[in-house]
Amino acid sequence: MLSKTKFLLPVLAGALLLQGCNKNNDEFYTTADGLTYKIFEQNEDGEYENKGEVAAEDTTGAKIGQVVTMHMSYKNDADSLLFDSRTQGAGMPIMIPVMEPSFKGSLENALMMLSPGDSGVFKVNADSLFAKTFGQPMPPFIKPGSNLTFFLKAEKVQSREQAMIDQQKMFEEQMKQSQVRATEQLKIDDAIILKYLQEKSLPNAQKTESGVYYVVTEEGKGPQANAGDQVTVHYVLTHLDGKQLESSRENAMNNNEPFKFVLGQGQVIKGWDDAIQQLKEGSKATLLIPSTLAYGEQERGPDMPANSILRFDIELLDVEKQQ
Template identity: 40%
Template sequence: MLPLQRSFLLLVVLYVALGLGGQRVQAQNFGRTTSGIEYKIYRNTNGRYLLRTDVNPAGDPTYSTRVGKILAAHLQYRTAKDSLLFNTRKELMGIPAQLPLTELKVRGGIEDAVALLQPGDSAVFRFNVDSVFAKSFRQPVPPFMKKAGNTMTMLAKVQKIMTQEEAAADQQKMAELAQQKAAAEAARLLQKDDLQIQAYLKKNNLKGLKTTGGTYYVVTNPGTGPKPQIGQTVSVLYKGMLLDGKVFDSSEKQGGKPISFALGVGQVIPGWDQGLAALTKGTKAILLVPSSLAYGSRGAGPDIPANAILRFDVELVEVK
């Protein structure tokens, strides 16, 4: 999915994650700005989310005092069919997005909606999809968005408004926290993957397991040639599958010819760079690649799910 496709939205329910306890938002009760944006903005008052009645449809007259500052907020984007496309709590590991507050030159776009927000607000904004793409993104509406309907929705929960200096310090702090979370999650997944791989080896009676840099491999037919060095071009016949046996790619699907690439320079997943570097020319082997050395939490297309361990049956055909 393209980055652009992961950035847009519609809804009728504000979720608990955005701080509104899942209460329903009736479509006919949306307010409407003079620029055409539909909105519902709530303020957390003594633990209760109350609908703000002071929103000026013509624009917030106090916004000029916030220009030049940074608004930190959690965001969700949804299609007109309410499909979730982006969530900062997930995509940014719980870190709020930082939105620069600039002088409004175009009305009716996302910037116009953000200008209505203040610390403590939780909101739903609904846009006409043609209008918001023309005004905020200056490009045609992607077909998948148009197919979903004529509207798109942004959900926002504002954390705070900061100066640029405060935002830079906050971003550094959040980045360090994200690294800690990522490291902890990677360790957890690696332990989980190891248990799955060990069970897979036992179930399939695979002997002679070795590891290199985190990638597991079993040599099924040793070669007699040299080991490849970083930067050398290798040619490989392969078949890739999930641990349930589902084949997602192979040399046969690519015309039966080996794939060629420079080893160790990031042209393939890390598990391939590590595993193939341990083999000699002519070797046939099974690579078992933990998810963190394959496609991780992203997955890859419709055939490789998130956090999937991958098996590759490979033959190192040539080293140049």
């Protein structure tokens, strides 16, 4: 959907745009509303030049109701990169609808200064941005009274209908690229897991069709777990280097209780849905889950970077057959 996200606001309206003076400098300009900017366009030689100061009456940029497809990055006043669309996920451009400005000198105003192909650098007041656009408190790594610096590269300016067609194409391309990367990553993870099994001398490792390795350390005597059953599990999660990340027996948020879920319904990572169906009630097992069947390319904090292979030592306490 074409909508506002947490740190990528909906965007803008306000009419200003380009005027071609002082083209070969690197100077910033400031609009009457207080938006500091510099905008670059390509010349006939393919080089980018500063467009200079934008005339207030210029309306050649994006307009309310249109959608800007662009790459975006932004930094705080300490020059720390907070977001970059080129490195997030599949590195695809983002789409932002042009909406009314949420305050004077907002990022929404910036979009209306861009034509397709333009690049712009904009300095936006952080206090107003979080209070009036994001609608949330400023994080501690952004100083009150400071600016965020946005770097925008406009690729397309379209109607909402055209953008939705392009967005569907973009999603389909992302899925294709993601599947290719996942196939290659699974090969890499498989080699790492095989080496780990050898180094740790884990006996009788079995592999599911999807690629999860599991070692049954204690065979249960209860019913086989199947998709649709409610299962109850205690677990310890570690990296392959042995660093413990979680333990259900040490989870005060859940009163150290075991974890219950319905198997095979996508309520947990794919590796769990797959591997636990290989076990009987009462079993204890070690699961070695490739990143593609865990959290894949998602980063889940400093302790779980992208493409993390996970080890779970689990005990299948209960299998409750559902009607």
